[in-house]
Amino acid sequence: MKLQRRIAFHFSIQFIVLLISVFLLFIFLLILVANLITRDELNTNTADGLVEAIPTVAMIEHDKVTLDHKWSKLLAENDMWMQIINKDGRVIFSDHAPASLPTSYTINQLLFIEETWEIDDYPVRTYYDSWLYGKYYYVFGFQHNDKEMLGEWFTTYSHEGKVEEKALPALEAQLEEMDSYLQIFDHGELVQSIGEGQENKASPLELIGRIYEPGKHSTQVKVYNDPATEVSWVLHVPGREAQKPVWLFSDHDMQILIVSILVSLLVAILFSVWNGYRYGRPLILFVNWLERMENQRYDEVLTEKEKKRLFKKKGKTKYRYRLYQEVFQSFYRMAEKLNKAEVERTRLEQSREEWMAGISHDLRTPLSTIQGYGHMLESNKYEFSAQELEEIGKVIRNKGDYMLQLVNDFSLVFQLKNSAITLEKQTLEINRYIRKIVSKFKEDRTLTDFSIRFFGTDQALYMDLDPKWFTRVLDNLIYNAIKHNPPHTNVVIKILLDQEMVRIQVEDDGQGMDEAFIQNLFDRYYRGTNTNEKEDGHGLGMSIAKAIVDLHGGDIDVESTIGKGTKMSILLPYQPDLCQKQA
Template sequence: LYALYVEYNKQSVPPKSDIPLIKKALKEKDASLQILNEKGDILASIRMSKEKTRYDPLEIISRKIEQDKYDSTATVFHDPKKKISWVFYTPNNYHSITDESIIRKAWMISIIVAVSVLIATIAFSIWNAFRYGGPLLLFTSWLGRMGSGNYSEVLTEKERKRVFRKNGKVRLQYRLYSEVITAFYEMAEQLSLAEKERKQLETTREEWMTGISHDLRTPLSTIQGYGHMLESGHYNWNEEELKEIGQTLRDKSEYMVELVEDFSLAFKLKNNVVVLETKKVDVHQLLQHIVLKFVNDRTIENVHFSYVPAHLQPFIQADPRWFERMLDNLIFNAIKHNPKNTTITISTAIKSDRVLITIQDDGIGMDEETQKNLFDRYYRGTNTTEKTEGAGLGMSIAKAICELHKGHIKVRSTLHEGTAIILHLPLSADQQPD
């Protein structure tokens, strides 16, 4: 700057021809120039606006001493002969931290940062609300539908499009809840299945009550009818007719007693209050006795029985009375639900530590629904052409007695080909292999 002052300080004010050269030199140094006379009047301003016409001498001195208060630094060269001063202004790089402009800038930066943080926070909150709130609202609508018993529609078509992509994958918004969504579907399926089972149970109970009413009403009507006939005195009964009436009344009474005993037994088995008096039993001997009982029963016609024993003689721990009741129910069920000339084969086999007793017939067989519910209490099947005498408890009682003997029971059947009921019972301890 001093070289510039020396080169162009030839006159009080540089000539117009020198102004462009001075401007160029000042621009290279990012500086500006004002020329003042001794009174402080501004004679020329180069690269600087002419907002002021004069300066107070003290102001110039102040700018030199307290440079950190101003945006620019003042460098003064004084020519005493010409009584003029050249004041060069360059950018001030030494602002005080208390400078008003710096404080203003700091405030502006702080405000900008605060606003930016606020906007980012609001945006993050909206994003989280969209991410977490949306699925929660969806779950609320699910629970509402499930609360009203609508288990079949977990998601509406509109909700399904919101949750799943076209390829079946869960959208990003709901991916965090994918396990919950899967659990909802499984729970809905279980509740739907439970609801179907409940309705089926109610239907079965209603059918059972209707059957029980019919089963009891039939013998009661007969007993009541004969009672009125005997009471009226309008008939002269001979001894043979009275015996026949007595036989009928006794048969109907025994049938009703058997129904009541079945109800009582089913209740006891369900509540585990039946106590077995077990002993070592010869399976062959017991089954021969049971089969012969059916063979010699003259009330059973057009049914063929056969017994096929295992080569070895199996022994089990059993209560003979309850064991016979179980086999009676299974064989009688095969008789009752099959046409005439059905062959029923009872066979035994030893497999590992168990004896397998099979009651097989070549009758009409069962459909899958009947097989599934065969051992349920009160289930009578769906074949309306067959007889429906009995309470529908025989097979469930047989299963419960088998389980009391620590065994299990299975059914294998094909429509129009026949049915096999297989009992798996543990052999006596001294007969089991080491």
């Protein structure tokens, strides 16, 4: 897998795992918060809490209802009953419901319930659910025992809405047995209180609050209103007061919530530290590498300590760094290239110095000769014959020609280096073309001590070459084979052909060259600066020849052994289509 895809996959997996973890934690916290809210609502007003909670926890499948027993217990404790009605109006579940209630309802009955909130004089609350299991109608009813009892007391003990003196002992006895007390309000004023445990006068909203939030008060309120006298009897019976925690952590569920938040925070911190450790350590390695490269310490990519940290004993990258193994390899390759470039730069610097020294040497020698003859002519101390003056003039002209050729070669090297020369190629038959060049050397009477032979191909061979520049290359190779070898050396020029390349080979059996000389043979100014040899031995010939062959899309290959000779080969792309066309 490529680095880009592996990094994307790696971070995607981390993101998905983190997303799933956060999502599960969020669901857990949501359920916990919902549970806390439900419990708080049950504690505050159990009746309303049951109406809201039971439809969310009841499971219905094919009109079969599953409900935990604790909810049935809570219904009984709060004098409530429940029915669940399906879409056909049939009661599919009933809990603590009076036997007098119907087992199915018509649309008229359901609409009556919605309008009056009563069934058979029972006060009811309803809930319509259409979320998970289908459409169902919940009916929650309240037993009216306390209301009936208050009505009976009012009939038995009241006179013009108040309790008569003679009836107080009997009513107080019943209230003491119930551990309750009774308050009577007439036109909003408290006119009578009966029983022990009485509180101060409560405001209207406080009484309403005890009806809607009985769990927040020590007593629950039951009310009987007489419309004829506009008197209200309010019965206070003992209630279950909700627990009010002094501290935030006193509630067990709240503690679970806080612990969950702290655990999630700890996991996030540990995950961040792990990520920082996992992705930070490779960055430290990269920074150390860059510092070494800045200091040009290319041969010291990794210290021994870093190698132990990065690689296993068998040389494989450790798992924690495997994500960046391509980056490590790229750093290695870059360091190797920079190291080679530094070595090459040093070599070129040395070559430049040798080149400048060679140029100075080659120019100084002819200039010294010209300067010496100039001083002799200027001094008028010597009387030269016509023949001597002719010889002096000839030497000065030869030295000047040599210097001009040297300057021209310098200019040519610069042009070749900057690709400023445009080839003017022609289609040439190579055998005929090279045979003509070789014949020029064979006919030179000054080279009679050398054996020069040519072997071409059996078939005509055509190539596109620039005859001006390519002739210079062949002249240089053949001339070097003669110049740097002793007399009676055999020089053989061959043309060899394979399926892809044309090889023009100049081979001699002379003194040969060592490996160091071969490696620097094509440098622009390596060795060839000894003007004690022939004056045109200025060391630029092979560099120029190599550049010209490169312009033709070819290469030069050198093989040489000390004492056995040298083989110089020009390799050019074979052009079979051109040969067929010319044929």
